[in-house]
Amino acid sequence: METHLFFAIFCAWICLSVPLEFCIAADSIRMDQSISHGETLVSSGQSFELGFFSPGSSKNRYLGIWYKNTPQTVVWVANRNNPIADSYGVLTIINNGALVLLNQSKSVIWSPNLSRVPENPVARLLETGNLVLRDSSNESSESYIWQSFDDPSDTMLPRMKVGWNLKTGLQQKLTSWRSADDPSLGDFSYRIDINVLPYVVLGVGSSKKVRSGPWNGLEFNGVLVLDYLVYKAVFVNNDDEFGPTKER
Known part of the structure; x- marks a missing residue:
């Protein structure tokens, strides 16, 4: 019992001692959390990964989803027509619940149109390869505010x-x-x-x-x-x- 208590306290101390984005779930981000260059979300079964990439010989950066074991096979791209020209890019959920992709000057490069404003939003990469935005209290597919499968x-x-x-x-x-x-x-x-x-x-x-x-x-x-x-x-x-x- 004492060992378990010590381990729980140690884990809590770690999460309070490092930046917030390092303590989030591997497949999702919540309000004011983010991923940037070199960081990724990975679906629960390790099938898909979301992050930043440069296709082929291009130096432009894009936010995309690819097969975890075959990263060269990109299946979805967010900012297809609006690339990031440098290595700086941040995917985050801002205070109004919107999922946004920002460049170095904090300008919005990409953001999906939302059917409604989420109260407690979470963006999660599903094992199907679908990136969804929903209220954290409701995991039903009927409650998705936005999903990459629609785009x-x-x-x-x-x-x-x-x-x-x-x-x-x-x-x-x-x-x-x-x-x-x-x-x-x-x-x-x-x-x-x-x-x-x-x-x-x-x-x-x-x-x-x-x-x-x-x-x-x-x-x-x-x-x-x-x-x-x-x-x-x-x-x-x-x-x-x-x-x-x-x-x-």
Whole structure:
């Protein structure tokens, strides 16, 4: 008992003696905590990592998510069109509950649009590769104030959707990188377009390079449905959302 008490006191002393950001959970940050150059968040199962990186031969810095064991495979980028020109960058949650990426002059480089203001916000990197902002008292996915899965880059991960949120009008689509050294928005996109009936589009700029037939209630006409060994394709079609997703 005395040993356990001593250990608890020792741990508490350590957390009070060092800067706050070194005592946070490995997969999340809370109000006024931050990560900067050389620091990362790692999902609970060690599958994904979030931090700052420079792609290819570029000297610009970006905030991104990659596979922990394969760091060269970046699956999401926050500030795609607004890089940081030096090694200074900070991801933090400020007093109004907003998740922001700051540069050296404390200017906001990137910040997601929030559906509401969180009371006690926490940003957490999930084992799915999804970065979410929510109230710390509610872990339900229904309570997410924002999630990176709603703002995809060029990679579709399991449980991510490509389609439409019919309540908010949000379109979720994949967009290519400009080049291996530049993750800014490229020319190619993969999306669901809704006219009379929805259909899949591979776009080049504003034009439609390839498109499927319309959704007939079971499948897209003209698209061969395949059974994959790695993942299962699922199509969601209800009053709230419309579009394909995939599950492991």
